[in-house]
Every structure is written in C-alpha cells, then in structure tokens.
Amino acid sequence: MNKYVAAIALIIVFIFMFLTATYMHPFGEPENQDMDQYMIENAQNETGANNVVTSVVFDYRGYDTLGEATVLFTAVMGVLVVYKKTRKGGE
Amino acid sequence: MIPMSKIVRTITNILYVFIIGFGFYVIIHGHLTPGGGFQGGAVVASAFALLAVAYGRKKIVSMLNKEHLSVAEISGLLAFICLAFLGLGTVFFFNFLAVGRSIPVFSNTPAGINPGDLNTAGILPLMNIAVGVEVLSALGVVILTMFLGFKEGK
Numbered sequence: 492m493n494k495y496v497a498a499i500a501l502i503i504v505f506i507f508m509f510l511t512a513t514y515m516h517p518f519g520e521p522e523n524q525d526m527d528q529y530m531i532e533n534a535q536n537e538t539g540a541n542n543v544v545t546s547v548v549f550d551y552r553g554y555d556t557l558g559e560a561t562v563l564f565t566a567v568m569g570v571l572v573v574y575k576k577t578r579k580g581g582e
Numbered sequence: 583m584i585p586m587s588k589i590v591r592t593i594t595n596i597l598y599v600f601i602i603g604f605g606f607y608v609i610i611h612g613h614l615t616p617g618g619g620f621q622g623g624a625v626v627a628s629a630f631a632l633l634a635v636a637y638g639r640k641k642i643v644s645m646l647n648k649e650h651l652s653v654a655e656i657s658g659l660l661a662f663i664c665l666a667f668l669g670l671g672t673v674f675f676f677n678f679l680a681v682g683r684s685i686p687v688f689s690n691t692p693a694g695i696n697p698g699d700l701n702t703a704g705i706l707p708l709m710n711i712a713v714g715v716e717v718l719s720a721l722g723v724v725i726l727t728m729f730l731g732f733k734e735g736k
Contacts, residue, residue: 535692535693536691537677537680538677538680538703538704538706539680539688539689539690539691539692539702539703539704539706540613540614540692540702540703540706541613541614541692541696541698541702541703542612542613542614542615542616542618544616544618545612545613545618545703545706545710546613546703546706548618549618549705549706549709549710550675550677550706553666553674553675553709554674554675556709556713557662557663557666557675559620560659560662560713560716560717561659563716563717563720564655564656564659564716564720566720566724567655567720567723567724570723570724570727570728571723571727574727574728574731
C-alpha cells in the first residue's frame, strides 16, 4: 500500500517538475531586464569599481551587507554565550 | 588537543604567512577582482584554523588573543556603519568619495576595459577592509572558542 502511494506521489511530483521545466525562460533572457542593464552600463561610471558585483554588494545594496555583517556579529555572540562557563568547575 | 607531528608544524610555518597574505590581497583588491571582504576574511580565518590544528591548545593561546580579536571585530563593524553614516548628507550608504570626486582618495575614474587601478571606487575599498577585518576576527573568535572549548583528550 505504502509503495503505491509513494509511487503515485513521485509521478505527480515528476509531472509538475517536467511541466515547470518546459515553461522555463531561455537561458540568459530574464523577463525584467531594466535593473540588470542599468547596473551593467552605469556601475563603472557611478561607483568607479571595475567589479560590478562589489559595487552592487557594497553600494547599491549596501543596506543588505550591513544586515549580513550584523548577522555574523550575532552568530559570534551566540557562540560565545553557548561556550561560556557558568559555574566554577562546570562547563 | 595535542600538537600534530613535526612535519605538519614545519609545513604550517611555511604556509600560514602565504595564506594570510592571500587573504589580505583578496580583501584589498575587492573592487577589482572577484572576492571581497567576506571571502578574504574567511581565507585569513582558515589560516588561524590551520595554526590551531597544527599547534594544539597550549601554544595557540599564546599565539592568538581572543580579547584582541573581539575588539577588532567590533571595530570593523563600527567602521562599516560609520562609513555608511558619512554619506548621510545625501542618503545612507552614499558613495561620497566616488561621485563628487572632490576628495582625492580612491577617486580615479576607470573607463571601459582597463587593467585595474587600486585608486578607484570611492568608499568601496574602505568598506571592504572594514568588513574583512570584521569577518576574519569574527571567524577567528568562533574557531578559538570552539577549539578551546573541547576537553583535553586522554
């Protein structure tokens, strides 16, 4: 019984995946290209960086990077709290 | 953990300088080549991990100081936030060094395909350095804390 249920579920999932794969866009042609084109054309002029990825990460999306750095800081604080000795002789 | 064999320690003595140097290269050239603060900091922290594994707990305590690394981590994050606030005359995270080009720091303008000039990109190199210092000391603190947290093998 379980085998049949698993097989039917697998077939349904496969059909959905296959249909989704047939509807996919061609590679390299996303639907909305305005933002990408703007960054590729103007990043070097506006930020002066050769590396467009860095100019996106630290300039256009700098707020996101601030969040990432804060997440790392919070993770380190968590590690320090977990490994803190609370009692004499305890761990 | 006990230190590893003399072979491993000798190779570590040769290699760790190059690993740290490569990490700082990735950090400083973040606006020209692939990589940046996060990646370069992780490379430097991997050199710390190599030292910790090769030398064991007794010598690593004298090599790396956890308090100093904590201070470096906090100052890196603070430098990043202060750099973001410096552009607040226009907006948060405004690249004030690259747009007006009135202050001659990192202010050259590259055009088209060029071999790369370190003196460009405004506040991006400074932010890369700040984030790099933060990441390398944060991962160093994590490595040291977890490494010293283990009990001595008997």
